[in-house]
Amino acid sequence: MVLGTMSSAGKSFVTAGLCRIFRQDGYRTAPFKSQNMALNSYITADGMEMGRAQVMQAEAAGIAPDVRMNPILLKPTSDSGSQVIVNGEIYGTMRAQEYYTKKQELIPYILKAYHALAAENDIIVLEGAGSPAEINLKSVDIVNLGMAELSDSPAILVGDIDRGGVFASLYGTIMLLDDAERRRIRGIVINKFRGDVEILKSGLTMLEELTGIPVLGVVPYLPLELDDEDSLSERLSRREAAAESLLDVAVIRFPRISNFTDFEALEQVEGVSVRYVSRRGELGTPDMILLAGTKSTMADLRWLRQSGLEAELLKCHEKGVFLMGICGGFQMLGKRLCDPEQVEDGGELRGMGLLDVETVFRPEKHRAQTAGMVSCLSGQLELLSGCAVRGYEIHMGETVYTETAQPFAMLTDGRKDGCVCADGTVCGTYLHGIFDTPELTQKLVQLLLEKKGISGTTVPAVDFAAKKEQEYNKLADLLREHLDMPKIYDILNSWGKMP
Structure with a gap:
């Protein structure tokens, strides 16, 4: 021992x-x-x-x-x-x-x-x-x-x-x-x-x-x-992007953040700097904002709102900053959260309204390893269309799509996963570990570099499993x-x- x-x-x-x-x-x-x-x-x-x-x-x-x-x-x-x-x-x-x-x-x-x-x-x-x-x-x-x-x-x-x-x-x-x-x-x-x-x-x-x-x-x-353990991880103390970085990626550090290991593969990509933000003054205008998973989605959405970070996120969105939510972060980006059976706090809560989905919490937890393929996307995420995706799901919400909602991916079992807004500036997924997929991560970084005006830079695919x-x-x-x-x-x- x-x-x-x-x-x-x-x-x-x-x-x-x-x-x-x-x-x-x-x-x-x-x-x-x-x-x-x-x-x-x-x-x-x-x-x-x-x-x-x-x-x-x-x-x-x-x-x-x-x-x-x-x-x-x-x-x-x-x-x-x-x-x-x-x-x-x-x-x-x-x-x-x-x-x-x-x-x-x-x-x-x-x-x-x-x-x-x-x-x-x-x-x-x-x-x-x-x-x-x-x-x-x-x-x-x-x-x-x-x-x-x-x-x-x-x-x-x-x-x-x-x-x-x-x-x-x-x-x-x-x-x-x-x-x-x-x-x-x-x-x-x-x-x-x-x-x-x-x-x-x-x-x-x-x-x-x-x-x-x-x-x-x-x-x-x-x-x-x-992989680090939870709240004592040194990586959560990173507040500023590295001076030599090409891309500044900000992860919202929710009070009940879960599975921040999702972002370790991104940290391995040359030129990408991943930092964690818990105050509105720390956000700035990054190239990508990631909303992580959370054990208490509704409580952490209230915190996001009360801290002023939601307002800063929406300002960044208006400037064209790419937003992506995983699991609880995906649920927050939708139009509404409902908790009729008091799985979390009970009641209803307005979402951020950036994706055409609503989530209803249920006592049953969905747990599965899964894989699929990115949907045929338009807008700035078009380059990701057809990329293979894999990861694991672990959530207690059922997400309902409106008629106009565009799924992020189609899974091998026939289910939809995630959602993308029409211009591709906002995306959500339930797949933890999605950045461990080398091709998808490589192409995402490539399109963010091109959006920033950095051309001619070849982004190598990182075999995260081999790296570990x-x-x-x-x-x-x-x-x-x-x-x-x-x-x-x-x-x-x-x-x-x-x-």
């Missing part, structure tokens, strides 16, 4: 890196996180919903994402409540206190998923959540050392030195554990180090003497183009160089013999 002293210490990436190393060394390996809290989710081939961090780790392990890798997913709907997903399907919506009292009931689901994976693999790399030393929650812990005990797993503890106080956080975490828990911690990793490691060595020695636990390595800081493979190998190389892998294998081989 990979534990961290805090959220964003690097557990997800260390887990992914170990998955890739074990795979390279010939072991059948799978990731596992019993409970994940995230708005970035994914739909598996069989239509089940799971956290994207475990999808990233499965890719690193060279296997298909499987909902058993993340049996419980919590998707926050408010500051004190979440939709609870169990084995890929909605279990209910609960406030924090209600979930706190009931989560022990979910242990059988967790163990069934874990043991099924364990039967098919040589090594399971478990990931914890937050900190294992939350002493007010330890009695009902099902994701940190509570899960390590259920699976009888040894653990390593990761600390983030980039935030400062790493020795105190590592020592304090270990000292807040009881003796049985402490015996499971077989190694310490210091992550995101910048500088000369020689300066650290005396501190590492003292830490080992104080805790009796070996330091397995100091991992340098390395930016990687891989390179990043996983880079991560594995980093860990091999800076972690004591023989010691980690020794921990794996000797754990069952420990008293």
Whole structure:
């Protein structure tokens, strides 16, 4: 098990890196996180919903994402409540206190998923959540050392030195554990180090003497183009376009933004700068504005309106700036949102009125991987006509088209997807991951460059899947160089013999 002293210490990436190393060394390996809290989710081939961090780790392990890798997913709907997903399907919506009292009931689901994976693999790399030393929650812990005990797993503890106080956080975490828990911690990793490691060595020695636990390595800081967890992602702090960029793409950072991983493929295109905007003064006049998915479409549309960002978006639209919405962002661009069954806030809400669709929310969640082809479009999006598209759908709204509405794409199952306005300046789709399709992304960037008056620039198609493979190998190389892998294998081989 990979534990961290805090959220964003690097557990997800260390887990992914170990998955890739074990795979390279010939072991059948799978990731596992019993409970994940995230708005970035994914739909598996069989239509089940799971956290994207475990999808990233499965890719690193060279296997298909499987909902058993993340049996419980919590998707926050408010500051004190979440939709609870169990084995890929909605279990209910609960406030924090209600979930706190009931989560022990979910242990059988967790163990069934874990043991099924364990039967098919040589090594399971478990990931914890937050900190294992939350002493007010330890009695009902099902994701940190509570899960390590259920699976009888040894653990390593990761600390983030980039935030400062790493020795105190590592020592304090270990000292807040009881003796049985402490015996499971077989190694310490210091992550995101910048500088000369020689300066650290005396501190590492003292830490080992104080805790009796070996330091397995100091991992340098390395930016990687891989899926991040939710709100703590560094990419969400980007407020300005890079000075050398040709295209400025602004993503609206809703309070409940979900699946911002949709835009990582765009970030890989040379000359494209992607930034995140949460205030009207930050928007400016970008070349493209993206409205991301959201867990609470109606609440975030109200926020957009109250913050003044909607007015700024409409001004940009009048100037010809291209607007595109994905999932909840697509729903906002329509004429009206209706919630007769109180799936979200209830009642009705006027949309932005830029697309000829209306959305009615229903309790049933639509979950599917899907593919299709862009419709025969006119206006500035004509170049996209006939492009293949693929992605996954995950939404709780039924969108109704008016007679004049132009679908963005036709799916292989005969359904319409999305909508485009007559002049092609506004577009919406339900397909998460749509920019992972190289041809479509290449042509979209090309037409935006031409619209801006930049001609003669060839936009290379980016094979995002191949790019991620390179990043996983880079991560594995980093860990091999800076972690004591023989010691980690020794921990794996000797754990069952420990008293």
